[in-house]
Amino acid sequence: QPVNTTSSDEYEYIVVGSGPGGGTLASRLARAGHKTLLIEAGDDQSANLNVTVPGYMAAVTEDKKLRWDIFVNHYKDQQRAQRDPKYVWETSPFEYHVGPGAPDGAEPRGILYPRAQTIGGCGTHNALIWILPHESDWNNIAGITGDSSWSAANMKQYEQKVFSWLHTQPTDPTILINDLSLAQQYVAGAAAAGIGPDPINAVTGLVNLLLNDPNSQINPQRDSTEGFFQVPLTMNAGTRTGVYQLIKETVKQGYPLTVQTNTFVTKIVIDQSNSTAPPKATGVEFQKGKYLYRASPLSVQKNPSTAGSAKATREVIVSGGAYNTPQLLKLSGIGPKQELEQFKIPVIKDLQGVGKNLQDRYEIPVNVQHTKDFNILKGCTFDSKPHDQCLKQWQNNPYILGQRGAYATNGLAAAIVKRSSYASDSNTDLIIFGGPVNFDGYYPGWAEHAIADHKHFSWYTLKAHTRNHAGTVELRSADPFDPPSVNFNYFDTGTTENGADQLDLQAIVQAINTSRSALAEYSHYGLLGGPPFTEEAPGPAVQTEAELQDYVKDRAWGHHASCTTPIGSDNDPNAVLDGQFRVRGVDGLRVVDASVFPQIPGVFIQAPIYIISEKAADVILSAAK
Numbered sequence: 001q002p003v004n005t006t007s008s009d010e011y012e013y014i015v016v017g018s019g020p021g022g023g024t025l026a027s028r029l030a031r032a033g034h035k036t037l038l039i040e041a042g043d044d045q046s047a048n049l050n051v052t053v054p055g056y057m058a059a060v061t062e063d064k065k066l067r068w069d070i071f072v073n074h075y076k077d078q079q080r081a082q083r084d085p086k087y088v089w090e091t092s093p094f095e096y097h098v099g100p101g102a103p104d105g106a107e108p109r110g111i112l113y114p115r116a117q118t119i120g121g122c123g124t125h126n127a128l129i130w131i132l133p134h135e136s137d138w139n140n141i142a143g144i145t146g147d148s149s150w151s152a153a154n155m156k157q158y159e160q161k162v163f164s165w166l167h168t169q170p171t172d173p174t175i176l177i178n179d180l181s182l183a184q185q186y187v188a189g190a191a192a193a194g195i196g197p198d199p200i201n202a203v204t205g206l207v208n209l210l211l212n213d214p215n216s217q218i219n220p221q222r223d224s225t226e227g228f229f230q231v232p233l234t235m236n237a238g239t240r241t242g243v244y245q246l247i248k249e250t251v252k253q254g255y256p257l258t259v260q261t262n263t264f265v266t267k268i269v270i271d272q273s274n275s276t277a278p279p280k281a282t283g284v285e286f287q288k289g290k291y292l293y294r295a296s297p298l299s300v301q302k303n304p305s306t307a308g309s310a311k312a313t314r315e316v317i318v319s320g321g322a323y324n325t326p327q328l329l330k331l332s333g334i335g336p337k338q339e340l341e342q343f344k345i346p347v348i349k350d351l352q353g354v355g356k357n358l359q360d361r362y363e364i365p366v367n368v369q370h371t372k373d374f375n376i377l378k379g380c381t382f383d384s385k386p387h388d389q390c391l392k393q394w395q396n397n398p399y400i401l402g403q404r405g406a407y408a409t410n411g412l413a414a415a416i417v418k419r420s421s422y423a424s425d426s427n428t429d430l431i432i433f434g435g436p437v438n439f440d441g442y443y444p445g446w447a448e449h450a451i452a453d454h455k456h457f458s459w460y461t462l463k464a465h466t467r468n469h470a471g472t473v474e475l476r477s478a479d480p481f482d483p484p485s486v487n488f489n490y491f492d493t494g495t496t497e498n499g500a501d502q503l504d505l506q507a508i509v510q511a512i513n514t515s516r517s518a519l520a521e522y523s524h525y526g527l528l529g530g531p532p533f534t535e536e537a538p539g540p541a542v543q544t545e546a547e548l549q550d551y552v553k554d555r556a557w558g559h560h561a562s563c564t565t566p567i568g569s570d571n572d573p574n575a576v577l578d579g580q581f582r583v584r585g586v587d588g589l590r591v592v593d594a595s596v597f598p599q600i601p602g603v604f605i606q607a608p609i610y611i612i613s614e615k616a617a618d619v620i621l622s623a624a625k
């Protein structure tokens, strides 16, 4: 592909990646008057209906303009990995076969892990769920670093800062109660959580239950409170919100923020000329062009690119996300010496922890099929074509949430929150979402499958505070456009000390049992008139503890990859960052994104990322004074 050279430019700060981590930070730095360059591999998709319509949250992850297909291994042993029916084979570039029976010559790829390249990063294609972390998540970092500014009490201010520009709201209950079958599933879920309303007043009871806010600011026991809750979403009047809006507003209002889209950073430039000082990051090298990363299905077009560079007079901040941040650090000579040498990358700083400590949740569904369609989905084709009646309703009622219909929600309007018997502390560790979808994880075509008909309902679990920290992100080659090799090393192939793997596994099995008890409660609310259903997954054949454990081991997945350049204490050889997000041993370089956490925070991850980004802005601006 043609390559030209452009002249370099100079900024105070360069931020690589515009997701919840980088986008928030770059906007804050610019709003404080600093000349900032925000570099993003993707482009602006804020006018794309797949982005703005919450009901398209599945479709958007398959949109070629945003999507990066990253394939990961849950197990290194490929035979074991292929027990998962979601295992993917590539038959020709970006054409896939899912599950057993792949045609001859197909290449084994692993499990699809959706990622986004666009302004706002994965915050622009995610499921919109907004749940704050637990206090212990912050207090743990305070303990590890000895820095009390990480205490939960101090972190509140950053949470408030996020709320100053990011709008969140739950699904409007009136959208739900128009569908009595759905209402019946939800009240049954509340019953399984021990707070089911009286069947005679089920609908009013449900409306009241949906006032329960899992982010309650007034309940001092919020982190340990079990029950049935609404699900707050990054949404305003039924339209998606995210950091992409803050970035665009920051530019529009004239702050010194330059957003360079369609630009892929290939290397951090590091000056080693001062032999008496640590190496110092002074800028970045990049290639400007569309869809350059080979995870993009549009990279097959082999678009032209132009080489360029930019200088940072103060700092470079890497915010490429849990996979790309460690990859970029390694390509720039910062990472485990032995791995860098293997790829002939000159070692600038031997930091053993880069790309280790990868963590995620474990997720698993219980899916049923009703004999009749859900009313709420009538006319919804999820494809923005002229026949998509639900899109018309959404478009024709732009301001009143309750009138926008099924697309003014991500479909997962309520959740059971529980503390399993295997939780490591007093916090709740299971969240079980209910929604009219057929969701069984990520694989090519998952979105079409999830909404192919209107008869399915899913109770779907995320296990918080998982104990496995044995995942890795390693270079596949020294070519910056090659996605890295990602191994999660699930369950018994990962962290097993003190029975860690079994404790996580048993907790998830408990969640399946809770989901099934929610389904069993459905008939108690028969007055609502919902149709019968049959369980499809795990299915009636999967009953004993051993069968359920095998089911989970073979099919669980995650989508909150994190912790790959962790903050750690001075005496931790695997600590990559200090408590101020600084890369240890390299001046002028920080990481601000999902990678920074020593342990995966809370139940959902975007809220803690936005919060740490606000903190990082504070830290960086204080240092600049």
Ligand SMILES: Cc1cc2nc3c(=O)[nH]c(=O)nc-3n(C[C@H](O)[C@H](O)[C@H](O)COP(=O)(O)OP(=O)(O)OC[C@H]3O[C@@H](n4cnc5c(N)ncnc54)[C@H](O)[C@@H]3O)c2cc1C
Pocket: 016, 017, 018, 019, 020, 021, 022, 039, 040, 041, 042, 061, 113, 114, 115, 116, 117, 118, 119, 120, 121, 122, 123, 125, 126, 127, 128, 129, 130, 131, 263, 264, 265, 266, 319, 320, 321, 322, 324, 325, 328, 559, 560, 561, 592, 593, 594, 595, 604, 605, 606, 607, 609
């Ligand atoms: C399908 C899906 C649904 C999700 N749903 C939820 C949810 O409902 N709630 C929740 O809390 N979390 C959710 N998440 C997770 C959450 O969205 C991510 O964890 C979060 O966005 C990560 O933020 P980040 O800033 O670390 O990185 P990202 O959001 O991944 O942003 C990184 C950005 O950096 C860019 N980039 C990377 N490398 C380079 C480079 N070398 N040069 C230039 N640019 C680069 C990328 O293009 C990207 O835009 C979901 C994730 C997925 C995949």
